[in-house]
Structure formats: C-alpha cells, structure tokens
Amino acid sequence: MVEKLALVGIGKIARDQHIPAISDNPEFSLEAVVSRNATVDGVQHFKTVDELLEARPDITTVSLAIPPQPRFDYAAKALNAGRNVMLEKPPGQSLAECFTLETLAREQGVSIFATWHSRYADCVPDLREWLSSRTIKKLEIVWKEDVRKWHPGQEWIWEPGGMGVFDPGINALSILTEILPFPVHLKSAKLEFPENRATPIAASLDFANPVNAQMRAEFDWRQEGPQSWDIVIDTDDGAATLSHGGALLTIGGQQIKQGQDNEYANLYARMASLLKSGKSDMDMSPLIHVCDAFSLGERLVTDPFHY
Known part of the structure; x- marks a missing residue:
C-alpha cells in the first residue's frame, strides 16, 4: 500500500x-x-x-x-x-x-x-564494519563550512534552540555514534559565541571512551573556500578517512568507495520500513552530545557575526 x-x-x-x-x-x-x-x-x-x-x-x-x-x-x-x-x-x-x-x-x-541524514550516507556502513574488528587509537572530526553559503540570511539558527554551528556539527556526531563499536561521552568542550548571537559559531569537543583513544571534534562556521566534512581515524590496523560528509571512504591511502547522494532516499526507505513494521526510531545519541556540549562547554566570546 x-x-x-x-x-x-x-x-x-x-x-x-x-x-x-x-x-x-x-x-x-x-x-x-x-x-x-x-x-x-x-x-x-x-x-x-x-x-x-x-x-x-x-x-x-x-x-x-x-x-x-x-x-x-x-x-x-x-x-x-x-x-x-x-x-x-x-x-x-x-x-x-x-x-x-x-x-x-x-x-x-x-x-x-x-532522521539523521548524514548517518545514511553511502560509506558510513562500510566504515562501521571496518572499525568493528579494529582498535581505535585516534579519531579526529573536522567539520568546517561557510554559514553564509549554507544558511544565507537564516536568523533562526542564531536564536535559542537553533544550535548554531551544531546544526551541521550534529551531522558529524550522528556519524560518530553510528560507526563506533562502543558508546562515548563528552568530557570537555569550548564554544565560541559571536558577541551578538545566542548560539555558537565554532566548537571544539573532547570525548572520553573505553579504549582511551584521543577523540576530538572541531566545528567551525567561518570556513571559506573548500568545505571540510571529514572524519580521520587511526587504528591498530591502518588508518581510514571518511570525507565529503560520508560520501567518500579511503583506507590506507586507497579510495575504497565513492558513494552517491542517497542520504534522503535512504531516510525515506527507512521510514517505509518502520511503517511496515509499526516501529519507531528515536535515537537521541547525537543530540545528547550537543546538549552535553552546552552543559559542559566553556563559553568564549568572539567577534560579532553579520550576514
């Protein structure tokens, strides 16, 4: 039907x-x-x-x-x-x-x-499978883009509840919580708030984890030129890079997979599956990390932002 x-x-x-x-x-x-x-x-x-x-x-x-x-x-x-x-x-x-x-x-x-659309990028399942049999030594997220390009004139993102740079940053966190074979939690954060805005324009996060790996995320909305949506992971058996927001996977310096723009197609396929089974999917783990960042984060005031 x-x-x-x-x-x-x-x-x-x-x-x-x-x-x-x-x-x-x-x-x-x-x-x-x-x-x-x-x-x-x-x-x-x-x-x-x-x-x-x-x-x-x-x-x-x-x-x-x-x-x-x-x-x-x-x-x-x-x-x-x-x-x-x-x-x-x-x-x-x-x-x-x-x-x-x-x-x-x-x-x-x-x-x-x-829905967490970045979690449904084509290469995310491949990286999750690869990590499942390896020990992570270091993980770094670099998620930097130009807010003027992606949210031109949109004031709601700067208002309470709009999340600021966590609007894109939560995409990275949705991938992080999908690919890791264990849960992590935030241990510290620094949030940069423009002096004329209620939400941050940049953030740095540090995560505690059961294997004592160095895990960091850097979010910034002031990136000009090429945009960065990358997750770089060093393990006991080589390194992997998930780039272009989850569309490109490189392992050991070799391109493993180039995905297509299927994120929203995959979301609606998932919704169709939930409807057939009568189930729901309300995983809140990415949002938990954002809420913890606002709770634990050191607030730093930076230059005002204007479109």
Whole structure:
C-alpha cells in the first residue's frame, strides 16, 4: 500500500532533498504540503498543519522539514491526530521534547522517526564494519563550512534552540555514534559565541571512551573556500578517512568507495520500513552530545557575526 504523505516546510532542504526522495520512492505519494508562503506545483497546499489534519484524514504520514524551534507543536498535533511523523534533524530543540514525542507516538500507536541524514550516507556502513574488528587509537572530526553559503540570511539558527554551528556539527556526531563499536561521552568542550548571537559559531569537543583513544571534534562556521566534512581515524590496523560528509571512504591511502547522494532516499526507505513494521526510531545519541556540549562547554566570546 502506498502511504499518503504531507511535507511541512517548503524551504531549500525540502526542495533539494525531501521532494526528490519522496518522488523517487514508490512507497510514498506526496499528497499535500504545508507552508505559509511556498507551494509545490500539482500538490495540494495548506497554510497550517491544523488545516491539513482536518481536511486530509487520509494522509497517514507527516514529514516535518521546518526549524527545530516550532517542530514540537507541529509533531504533537500530527501524532495526536493519529499520523506517523518523520522529523528532520535535529529532531527537536531539547531532549525533553523528543522523549515526549516518542512517548506520545507510542501511546497513539503510530511511528515516529528522528532522521539523521548524514548517518545514511553511502560509506558510513562500510566504515562501521571496518572499525568493528579494529582498535581505535585516534579519531579526529573536522567539520568546517561557510554559514553564509549554507544558511544565507537564516536568523533562526542564531536564536535559542537553533544550535548554531551544531546544526551541521550534529551531522558529524550522528556519524560518530553510528560507526563506533562502543558508546562515548563528552568530557570537555569550548564554544565560541559571536558577541551578538545566542548560539555558537565554532566548537571544539573532547570525548572520553573505553579504549582511551584521543577523540576530538572541531566545528567551525567561518570556513571559506573548500568545505571540510571529514572524519580521520587511526587504528591498530591502518588508518581510514571518511570525507565529503560520508560520501567518500579511503583506507590506507586507497579510495575504497565513492558513494552517491542517497542520504534522503535512504531516510525515506527507512521510514517505509518502520511503517511496515509499526516501529519507531528515536535515537537521541547525537543530540545528547550537543546538549552535553552546552552543559559542559566553556563559553568564549568572539567577534560579532553579520550576514
């Protein structure tokens, strides 16, 4: 049976990733969109999620591609209306919101999926398998990009709940928590806040782990020129580099795999699988690391940021 789906939020990520992935997946039919201003040709449009839920009881799944600050209210309304819910990353602006939504989905007997798109990059499973039989000696994440390129004029990322540089940084953390054969936790962090902003523009994290490996992450939103989305790992049996956000895997200096841009296609395939099984997937481990960074991190004030 084809699942009738509504997409809430028609911004850049929706047009670039969600809509093509939905269109290419025979398990879903894009029946409606919700946006105050934007529309999609040939698809029914609603200005509010309340209008959608009232007018289209036949739509079984709601995918939320909106900023994290308003997401809880939208998701709760959809769940209370008995709809399955798919959450763009990060799944909420707090852990408490996410756990509440997970409980609500269980009470309503529907599925909820906290998506981590970078975790579904093509080369991530290959690196996870390779690491499973090796001892990690050192791991370094370098996730540096230009906020002006990827979030032009978007003020919500600088507001409380917007997460600042952790908006992309959480992508790296979603890969980290997927590939490691053991859990880790944050032991220290330094966060750089522009003096005119409420969220950080850069961060450095140090992780404690059971094998006493050096594990660090560096996030920065001020990177000009080439962008960096790399994870470099030294082990007792060679070194591996996962680059381009998870699309390229190099081991021992040799390219092992060049993946395709399948992250969102893989997300919707996973959602289809959850719906068939009646299960949910609300792994919060990437968000836990972000919350710990805000809790443990030393706050440093840096130059003001302006678009």
